[in-house]
Amino acid sequence: MRRVGVIAVVFAALVVAPPAGAGKLQVGRSTPGVVELMSLRAHAYALIQLPRGRRVPGATLVSRRLGVWRLPAAHAERIALGLHPLAVEADRAVKPQRAAAEPFAGFEWWRAAVGADRVVPPGPGKRVTVIDSGLDVGHPEFAGRPNTTLLDAQSTIGAEDEAHGTAVSSVAAAPENGIGLVGIYPQAVLAEWDTGPMYVSDVIQGIEHALDAGQSVINMSFGFDGYDRLLADELDVAFGSGSLVVAAAGNDYREGNARHSPAALPHVLTVAATDQQNHSSDFSNRSLAIDLAAPGENIPVAVPTWVSPSGYATADGTSFSAPLVAGAAAWVWTRRPELDVTQLFDLMRWSATDIGTPGFDEDSGWGLLNVPAALSRDAPAVDPGEPNDDVYEVVDGKLFRNAASPLTSPGHGSATLSARLDVTEDPEDVYRVWVPARNRVAIRVTVSGDADVELWNATTPSVLITGAVRRKHLLDGSGYDGDHPENVAFRNRTRRGTYVYLDVYLPEQGASSSSYRATITTAR
Template identity: 40%
Template sequence: MKVLVLAAVLVVSAGAASSASAVTFAAAVPSGRALSQLAKADDALVALTGDERAARLVRARGGRLISPELRLWKLSGGAAARLVPELQRLGALRYAEPSRRRDSLVRFVDPLSSPALSYHLRAVGADRAEPPGKGFPITILDSGIDLGHPDFAARADTVALNSQLVSGPDGDDYHGTEVASIAAAAVNGVGGEGVYPLALLRTYDVRDELDDDSVIQGIEAALAAGPSVINLSLGGPEPSRSLHEATLRALAAGSLVVASAGNERDSGNPTLYPAAFSHVLTVGASTRGDASTDFSSSGPAVDLTAPGEELPFQDPLDPAGHYLIAGTSFSAPLVSAAAAWVRTVRGAMTVGQLADLLRLSARDVGPAGYDEQTGYGVLDIPAALTAPLPPRDVQEPNDEISHVVAGGLFPRAKPLVAARFNAVLDETEDPRDVYRVSVPAGRKLTVKVSSDDDVRVALFGPTARTVVGSSGRLAVADRAGTLPETVASANRTSRSRVLFLAISPGRARTNANPSYRVELTTARAQR
């Protein structure tokens, strides 16, 4: 597990979302102390609207475009701070933040010999099902892979998305090789065996700096290569707006992001990112006895666990030797490999359905039901291969207005929703849904939402910027219980209007992942 140190301003607020687990960001435009901190940073990330004048201005100050889809530029902190007022006057600045380094917190244990070195494969059921051939890819974003290591030498279907710079087995730059081995080491008579040995394995070396811009560029490279399961065995205590947006764009592009929960439970147990971001499948570490390890970070973001102690890795300097590794860094690739395996065998499904299959089919351990140490339980591959497919969600990611309007997270707006549709929420992974709804001229829109649990429904006007808080809110309904909620708004103008419908878990909720049905009707608006 690598620790991510990123500067951003975070506000944790129930607000309109009715969920303290949602991550929201304040002060996208830094000022005061935040602007001073930006100026002192070696590097900064600046996200723009689609204004070409602003792009030319940033380029002239030495900016380099690192994500065309996010309109995200990298430049020096001082240049970024000086540009903020100009970009703000142009109305072209979405946000600006420092780019910070990431440090390593991998846990190693002493080498030892054991007849049960590969217990982790049996613990997740990899011995009770036959892994498929090449299929849905795994992408490892980490330090580079040593392609000459016994687990990878002459391994087929191993694709380096950039040059892999590995100095040797000592230090953190061998971390990526260890992570990749757990996921997909070849069955070749030497070394270890991965969960999905024949997987199409892609790797991107994020280099020694481990800056957030390096990880974002890795996600961009992964998406350019096509949908995959993206493994992020890294994280840290401060959220980054730019990294969050990159993970959401991965979701929209059909890629599942899997992150390690962290190794910080005995060090204050801070909330870590990207593990705590919505729509990221977060993996804790379990012991040989299926309990949560004493170091595995806990919290509402943990989705499931996988073995994370005493995992074998072939010593590259001694053909007859192994050493043992531990940490949630190595639990995550077990789940990433399982996700690619399940997606290959079961065929097309949404990213959300794939994540839910793995979470909801996990083998329950510890207290009955979900808990913040082990999530839904320990990864169970055979169960995930046979469990019913979870309900399909629509238009994800759509947690905020900026996710559904043109020029926000995406260049194009999400389509207007149909008159009737079904969807699901999750208190941590999908804490609210926002949709664009149309009200024709001279008509009154009525929205009825039926759910198997308490939900909160609100309508926001066309100029609203966020569904957090009450600014721009036209109507709200949040009665305790499961009776349908109804909100309405009349358009007495001569032109149609687009409003924003926000649905989130209600105050009296009892279910962490309620499903709901939306019905839209219109009638003549009374004058």
């Protein structure tokens, strides 16, 4: 492998400017009101969500899976009042956040750090989809590269941020062609989505096109402060459709360590950065959302020649740690195609090499990416029904056209399942349970760690509601500390069968993770 010629270059991690007051992740769902609609006046564009099948006149479809449309904010308030939308929010613009870079050449030292020098990557297999600022298709690494699909038109001309997508893609999948550098999975099937002006709607559209192309590992080396409900829903759809989403943790630990999305969202494999001594990088964000770490300093990358005449540079940032994990995950999935996405998710983090504080920590999660271990470690059990964090994810026609099957159904009155919870990735599991007319359902949940259990009636809009509405819909609950078994029950005294919702969740002051086994029986 030839040494890479490098000049100094500064790359940007992509972030969305947060709205005033953004901070703690929000939960729950509510119909937009006058205040939300009036707030749109400060933005150029808005996103409106309607039930699938309905249209917004004069708007552009962003996500057919969610029923999301984009239109000028000046029209959104008037149109929304007449259409009674499910959600309305500003389509926020993405702005660059400066990431560190090193002005010196370096070999691909990361290869030995993650064990990629000890195993041979496979031929084409699982797809890696890069959603970013675009790919320089004329670059020697990518001109004529086999198994490369452009999901939209690619542009890398303009601001220096336009080099970001090419750099990210090269880390994941630059081919072994005798030129420059080699990505972690050089023969990966590669798909590219250019986010263009980089609004949230552009990202959602990229995910839509990625899902249309089939199952893949989706890399997202960007982020924004706070929470966006529509993006969170789209990522849940991606995970529920069998795709693994990998996100960069962020590079602003020294500037306040802001909580970023998509990195902090459930069901997103979040990657921090390490240096050449396998220590956490001082710029890499810290939080409970970190799943694992990968090298993120002095990483050789390909860049458009207008950035560097050589076409190469070195760069620092979690933006380049994430594609190492994304490429490695696609490699592992290609070698182990029987894995369910929930198994792959946990395998990638649980096979990591522990660094720093023993066990899980907020700097590096479960540890440093370890490709040989991910290829050989026993697969975790499937975590069934994911994503199933609330009612709207487990009912047909809500978030999913066809949601996960209920645990029990007419004619099948008993069931047993095993599952697990994680404080940031999967803090809550909701299941439908059928209770025949004049029957009683009893549910026993044995726990390793700590988990509480509730049973909700068929009309509850959410298991996150509070106050009088909560009392109206809650049927039973059990909340012992620690490993004590939890038991809930409900008797259906009516002449018609009904579904109820079983909710198993991590208590606020309990363990950060837990596994459990639920046993459901029905009888007169």
